[in-house]
Amino acid sequence: MKIFIATILMVATLAARAQTIENYSIKLGLPAPESGARVVAREDATSRRATSFDAPRQERVAGFRVCIFVDNSQSARSAATATQSQVVELFPSIPVYVSYPNPDWKVTAGDCLTRAEATVLLGRLRPVFPKAFIVNDMIPLSAFIKAKPEELPE
Structure with missing residues (x-):
């Protein structure tokens, strides 16, 4: 009550x-x-x-990303942004995300639907980031849509 x-x-x-x-x-x-x-x-x-209360929520799907940086030191934020810049420079086609799930700063890369996809991506990133590993993540569905809505066939 x-x-x-x-x-x-x-x-x-x-x-x-x-x-x-x-x-x-x-x-x-x-x-x-x-x-x-x-x-x-x-x-x-x-x-x-x-x-508004009825704001559209972005649909997310279970997927995988490659985690290339995790740290909780005082300099972790600047190190995370430096790592992000390095990934963007070396792998411009791979989406990179910096997040702060308290108390860690994380840098993850890729939007993979399957673990096999993430394993291939891990193979590309490991030579530069030897401590990289695969993580489960919720990925926005929009990350997988390559065509704009007006370009889709009716």
Whole structure:
């Protein structure tokens, strides 16, 4: 029962907040009494979509990447970005990701659907990064779509 009441209160608070933001935008558009100045607020469609409750979620699939760097020292962030730059320079066709799953900085490469694909990628990266290894990861489905939607056959 407590969870139900807490959920109702949270939804009501969020709805009230959305109304106050909308009211604030309307008030901004009214002319100022002293000068008659008016503010025109133009909201980008992506910001409205990002703040809406029904924002589309990016679908992800289970896949594999090659982890080439993991560190949690004080200089790990700069070392991770240096590693990322090195991979981009040596392997420009391979996507590279820097992440910070607390407390480690990680650099992973590739978007592989199968472990076999990841093994081939590992073979390409190992001569430069001998400590590289394969990791499971959730990969955005969009990473596997090469053609733009307008280029797809109907």
